[in-house]
Amino acid sequence: MAIRITFRPEKNQPPIVQTSLVQPLTSGADSIQEPQRGRKVIHNAAENKDIAEILAELDALVGLTTVKRLINEIQAYIEIQKRRTREKLTAEPLVLHMIFRGNPGTGKTTVARLIGKLFREMEVLQKGHIIECERADLVGEYIGHTAQKTRDQVKKALGGVLFIDEAYSLARGGEKDFGKEAIDALVKAMEDHKNELILILAGYKHEMEWFLQTNPGLRSRFPIHIDFPDYTIDELLSIGDSMLKARQYEFTPEARNAFRFMLQGLLNSHPYAGNARLVRNMVEKTIRKQAVRLYQKSSSSREELIRILPCDLSLEEEDLK
Missing domain, CATH: 3.40.50.300 (P-loop containing nucleotide triphosphate hydrolases)
Incomplete structure (x- = not known):
């Protein structure tokens, strides 16, 4: 067949x-x-x-x-x-x-x-x-x-x-x-x-x-x-949500909007940006940035350990590889 x-x-x-x-x-x-x-x-x-x-x-x-x-x-x-x-x-x-x-x-x-x-x-x-x-x-x-x-x-x-x-x-x-x-x-x-x-x-x-x-x-x-096919913007967002949830993190509404805006810019400028590997790289870097932010405090609440803020988001050229 x-x-x-x-x-x-x-x-x-x-x-x-x-x-x-x-x-x-x-x-x-x-x-x-x-x-x-x-x-x-x-x-x-x-x-x-x-x-x-x-x-x-x-x-x-x-x-x-x-x-x-x-x-x-x-x-x-x-x-x-x-x-x-x-x-x-x-x-x-x-x-x-x-x-x-x-x-x-x-x-x-x-x-x-x-x-x-x-x-x-x-x-x-x-x-x-x-x-x-x-x-x-x-x-x-x-x-x-x-x-x-x-x-x-x-x-x-x-x-x-x-x-x-x-x-x-x-x-x-x-x-x-x-x-x-x-x-x-x-x-x-x-x-x-x-x-x-x-x-x-x-x-x-x-x-x-x-x-x-x-x-x-x-x-x-x-x-x-x-x-x-490449993933759509909504599918990439869903993948990001799932990856964070599996690690017991979650976006704040403001961070999720910022993440969407970032992804949209990538889809417009890079031909192969619509993939889960890129989202995984971004999520892992976001978690590390959140860790650096929280490490500067003497203690953190459970909610703080879970929440991803807009300031935790970043993207570098190496993430696109």
């Missing part, structure tokens, strides 16, 4: 969700396998408490409305294919390798971790852990070194998810670059371990599209493409 989500350039317009089904297989390694003897059979995924908790955790994330809907569709799709298999009906092959496209800090890694946990509970993956890596973890310094480094990362990820950030960097060096060797090793691993591994390639939207064009065979191997 190939799935692509495209966000319209016009505001207030819903995203376009396109799906297409591959030809069903009636037998072979790509077919849905019967559950192993002795393992539990989930007749209704909604009845599985662990799955419900993972989906609730996904739903609790700020924003990402279309991403959440797609994950729920994939979960339902897997469950129905398993039911069809139990009834001796033709089932679609489970090809779940994915492309995540979006700016840094837009939730790609968080969603990948939840997918690993979800697929473990659905018995698609044995472990459901995630191995995060980038070019330096895969590309070696001499002929043969890259293939071994890549195989090592694949071995660590077996039973779970191999998440490669800035995957497009593997193709930037041209034909003689060792990055091409890493791509070839990954493609081989996808065939050799098709039932033991899910590969997620992530990066900026335009760079990932270029990357897929450099190797025509890659696009067909990744049937699920998910675009992660």
Whole structure:
């Protein structure tokens, strides 16, 4: 099943969700396998408490409305294919390798971790852990070194998810670059371990599209493409509130307005400012500034220890990195 989500350039317009089904297989390694003897059979995924908790955790994330809907569709799709298999009906092959496209800090890694946990509970993956890596973890310094480094990362990820950030960097060096060797090793691993591994390639939207064009065979191997949009100003504010609440802090109304004004200025002046990583940096710096302010007093009330004031807010260029 190939799935692509495209966000319209016009505001207030819903995203376009396109799906297409591959030809069903009636037998072979790509077919849905019967559950192993002795393992539990989930007749209704909604009845599985662990799955419900993972989906609730996904739903609790700020924003990402279309991403959440797609994950729920994939979960339902897997469950129905398993039911069809139990009834001796033709089932679609489970090809779940994915492309995540979006700016840094837009939730790609968080969603990948939840997918690993979800697929473990659905018995698609044995472990459901995630191995995060980038070019330096895969590309070696001499002929043969890259293939071994890549195989090592694949071995660590077996039973779970191999998440490669800035995957497009593997193709930037041209034909003689060792990055091409890493791509070839990954493609081989996808065939050799098709039932033991899910590969997620992530990066900026335009760079990932270029990357897929450099190797025509890659696009067909990744049937699920998910675009992660930048957060809106209200979503960034909500993320900031949540981060403070988790640490038992809260904005005063004046500080929250100042925080909104600061974020609005960043969104207007920096193309990649709409991300949670920036908010986290700002929140952590704000907490430190509040600590310096309160440290100058001999004692502090509980309320003072909780409240964030406008004077605690600041932003430096390094926060944007």
